Amino acid sequence: MFYTIDILGTMAFAISGVLIAMEKRMDLFGILIIAFVTAIGGGTLRDLLIGVTPVSWMGDITYTYVIIGSALLAILFKDKIYYLRTSLFLFDTIGIGLYTVVGVEKGIHAGLHPIICIALGMITASFGGVLRDTLCNEIPVIFRREIYATACILGGITYFILIYLGVKNDYIFMVAGAVVILVRLLAVKLKIALPSIYPNEN
Amino acid sequence: MFYTIDILGTMAFAISGVLIAMEKRMDLFGILIIAFVTAIGGGTLRDLLIGVTPVSWMGDITYTYVIIGSALLAILFKDKIYYLRTSLFLFDTIGIGLYTVVGVEKGIHAGLHPIICIALGMITASFGGVLRDTLCNEIPVIFRREIYATACILGGITYFILIYLGVKNDYIFMVAGAVVILVRLLAVKLKIALPSIYPNEN
Amino acid sequence: MFYTIDILGTMAFAISGVLIAMEKRMDLFGILIIAFVTAIGGGTLRDLLIGVTPVSWMGDITYTYVIIGSALLAILFKDKIYYLRTSLFLFDTIGIGLYTVVGVEKGIHAGLHPIICIALGMITASFGGVLRDTLCNEIPVIFRREIYATACILGGITYFILIYLGVKNDYIFMVAGAVVILVRLLAVKLKIALPSIYPNEN
Numbered sequence: 001m002f003y004t005i006d007i008l009g010t011m012a013f014a015i016s017g018v019l020i021a022m023e024k025r026m027d028l029f030g031i032l033i034i035a036f037v038t039a040i041g042g043g044t045l046r047d048l049l050i051g052v053t054p055v056s057w058m059g060d061i062t063y064t065y066v067i068i069g070s071a072l073l074a075i076l077f078k079d080k081i082y083y084l085r086t087s088l089f090l091f092d093t094i095g096i097g098l099y100t101v102v103g104v105e106k107g108i109h110a111g112l113h114p115i116i117c118i119a120l121g122m123i124t125a126s127f128g129g130v131l132r133d134t135l136c137n138e139i140p141v142i143f144r145r146e147i148y149a150t151a152c153i154l155g156g157i158t159y160f161i162l163i164y165l166g167v168k169n170d171y172i173f174m175v176a177g178a179v180v181i182l183v184r185l186l187a188v189k190l191k192i193a194l195p196s197i198y199p200n201e202n
Numbered sequence: 203m204f205y206t207i208d209i210l211g212t213m214a215f216a217i218s219g220v221l222i223a224m225e226k227r228m229d230l231f232g233i234l235i236i237a238f239v240t241a242i243g244g245g246t247l248r249d250l251l252i253g254v255t256p257v258s259w260m261g262d263i264t265y266t267y268v269i270i271g272s273a274l275l276a277i278l279f280k281d282k283i284y285y286l287r288t289s290l291f292l293f294d295t296i297g298i299g300l301y302t303v304v305g306v307e308k309g310i311h312a313g314l315h316p317i318i319c320i321a322l323g324m325i326t327a328s329f330g331g332v333l334r335d336t337l338c339n340e341i342p343v344i345f346r347r348e349i350y351a352t353a354c355i356l357g358g359i360t361y362f363i364l365i366y367l368g369v370k371n372d373y374i375f376m377v378a379g380a381v382v383i384l385v386r387l388l389a390v391k392l393k394i395a396l397p398s399i400y401p402n403e404n
Numbered sequence: 405m406f407y408t409i410d411i412l413g414t415m416a417f418a419i420s421g422v423l424i425a426m427e428k429r430m431d432l433f434g435i436l437i438i439a440f441v442t443a444i445g446g447g448t449l450r451d452l453l454i455g456v457t458p459v460s461w462m463g464d465i466t467y468t469y470v471i472i473g474s475a476l477l478a479i480l481f482k483d484k485i486y487y488l489r490t491s492l493f494l495f496d497t498i499g500i501g502l503y504t505v506v507g508v509e510k511g512i513h514a515g516l517h518p519i520i521c522i523a524l525g526m527i528t529a530s531f532g533g534v535l536r537d538t539l540c541n542e543i544p545v546i547f548r549r550e551i552y553a554t555a556c557i558l559g560g561i562t563y564f565i566l567i568y569l570g571v572k573n574d575y576i577f578m579v580a581g582a583v584v585i586l587v588r589l590l591a592v593k594l595k596i597a598l599p600s601i602y603p604n605e606n
Contacts, residue, residue, distance in 0.1 A: 232547025
């Protein structure tokens with residue numbers, strides 16, 4: 001089941017890359033690269049930082065097929081993709097829930113401090129988007145608005161609270177992931193953003 | 203001979219970095235860094251992804267000398283460099299042919315899937331340019347036009363077809379490299395680009 | 405004492421990240437990430453290039469606390485921070501002196517060529533700023549003006565001259581760091597920049 005979620009998340013990330021690359025009027029190759037970077041960028045950065053090489057996506061060719069497949073489908077049916085907006089948002093949100101938990105676990109496995117593990121979870125879930133925006137010559141969208149990385153961080157904190165409470169591993173995985181997903185869904189639904197630090201915007 | 207090609211390719215990449223950095227009116231230091239990043243960025247990213255450290259250029263000081271030397275010459279003779287345009291284009295094209303094959307070989311050596319090896323060849327040959335453009339605050343040119351990465355990918359595919367056909371290693375190296383070079387030369391000569399996916403541009 | 409300098413340098417780098425992120429009107433999360441990237445980006449790139457993982461800041465949680473702490477203080481007292489401009493400039497300059505020497509030493513420890521070690525020193529001291537500017541969608545400021553990286557390179561050269569002269573390790577550390585600091589202070593004081601290579605600017 002986790003694998004299915006992972007694949008759905010990868011698809012959603014890849015498609016979000018395609019949409020932004022097409023806005024920038026990139027060619028077919030550029031679009032595929034941006035789809036890739038969006039889908040595997042966060043996990044790649046995490047693996048490099050903790051020294052896991054070859055990085056994960058290079059060891060399982062399925063990701064490559066899923067990314068190329070969903071990118072090509074997204075290009076082909078680009079006029080229809082807006083109808084899928086809600087599904088894509090859901091896949092993406094479920095994806096960051098899963099990616100966060102996977103990142104936290106890899107940090108624990110590498111023997112790192114809880115705060116660093118939470119950072120790794122957040123990096124896994126959100127730095128694909130940061131790289132995507134940087135390559136598209138934009139200031140990363142998650143630096144400017146939206147409870148996105150914050151949801152990942154709250155999920156990571158939940159993870160360690162549950163360990164502290166002695167909860168069993170499988171439940172921790174699911175509850176921490178669910179916190180990420182719920183926080184993001186609620187924030188978007190209720191239009192919650194981080195408090196502005198710029199006085200004239202209040 | 204391969205070493206000579208490698209050096210010529212490194213020179214061409216470094217000089218292409220100098221030209222773009224000067225357009226952006228960077229100072230001497232910025233120009234040198236962009237020359238470096240263009241010349242060694244692709245190989246560095248490849249080495250990081252497969253876990254080969256210290257990365258290659260750090261182990262052979264010749265690259266550093268060649269890059270600094272050609273960058274300084276390019277700055278000094280910047281008014282004359284446009285006369286060398288055709289030679290530079292040739293060096294650059296021969297360079298990506300070589301870099302592609304080297305990248306594919308390192309992937310095979312690391313025991314990776316053929317498709318991942320081809321991706322590594324393409325990354326080696328073209329991500330120096332991607333990093334150069336990103337640091338110069340431009341959307342990478344290879345994401346928008348020109349059969350460049352596509353030539354690398356076709357060369358990588360040729361490599362594995364030749365292995366499948368049982369061709370001897372030395373020939374594979376040369377034929378796959380030649381495919382990259384020929385595809386790029388033909389594409390530029392015949393002004394072939396990837397088919398547009400934006401309807402109003404056809 | 406070195407640790408104190410390191411912490412002061414980290415603080416200065418983090419605060420410089422905060423100031424630029426706020427100019428770009430990023431949200432709280434974006435500001436924290438830019439503070440982090442500015443403070444640990446150079447050392448992280450150095451560690452990745454030579455294969456030291458998990459990268460340094462992940463192994464000592466103090467850096468994370470210092471960065472988050474100084475970033476939050478900088479946001480809170482943002483109106484007052486301009487009064488601290490001179491102190492910050494001093495911390496930053498002392499920081500790059502220290503970072504340069506640390507980078508050179510890690511290169512020597514990894515058995516690399518002196519020129520590569522000097523490059524590592526410069527990367528440690530200045531690539532946090534390069535990443536900061538790239539994520540903020542600007543051409544890196546050190547590519548366009550200011551004797552900054554040049555000061556690091558001169559400090560690195562001093563390091564190897566002192567080794568060659570047989571000076572004791574502790575003195576080398578201090579003298580090479582002092583050269584970086586003095587060159588930068590003098591250059592800013594006397595408004596010295598690299599000689600322009602663009603004729604119409606002379």
